[in-house]
Amino acid sequence: TTQYGLSILGAVAIFIVGRMVSKWLRALTYKGMKRAKMDETLSRFLSSLVGYAVLAFTLIAVLSQFGIQTASLVAVLGAAGLAVGLALQGTLSHVASGVMILIFRPFKIGDYIENDSGVSGTVESIGLFMTELDTPQNVRIIVPNGKMWDSVLSNYNTHKIRRADIVVGIDYSDDMDKAISIMTKALQADERLSKKKDLKVVVSSLGDSSVNLTARAWVNANDYWLFKVDANKLVKEAFDKGGISIPFPQRVVHMQK
16 A cells, blocks of 8 residues: 555656646747747747657656556557558648748748749748638638648749849831830839849840830839839830830731732
8 A cells, every 4th residue: 555655656746747847848948949030830839749748758657657567558659649640641741841831931921922833922821731822812822831842932022122024015117226215214213123233124036026125124022013014104105205116016918919
């Protein structure tokens, strides 16, 4: 009876100490990850794993106080864990991908991204199982993390500035140098142009019906889409004032008798 009572006291002591150590390590892990500026979701997830791991070892130690063969219990738990892992391998792969995304940060909340399947949108949330995107049409897209991590991603907000290519065709009879000068002055008047890189207007190709000019303008990533829309209007108005025409598609037909 005395031996049994001592076993109970020992088990209670081990449980209390194990629980205290679990909470301490959990808090320590969380604080360490926060200092390292890790993602909040990942910090909570990994600190919880540390806490549960300590509790699992504590439970095994408690059972051993009562003479239970823990080696066989560990083997059973290992087999059960393997079975659960195989049954949930798809879900667990999404969790693993979510952890990788949160650690390596190929994108962050607020970035506009597109994967190789054509799914694109602004990142609204990054969880352990899935990533949520909002399209420009305000449609919410929910993508499993496995598909995000295993695909080729384009992140349109990684760099602070982007190059906007504005392509406009002019008539073959128009003065190219004059058109380039007009197009350059029209776009340089826009305050959204980056001061880090120069605007360049070039003759990019000779089309079937027009000489195509391309303006390579560098703007802030957040201004990219609005600048492209406004630039087309600015160039058209400037060409109208300067007497530069933008031709319609034409085809020359030779009739033979």
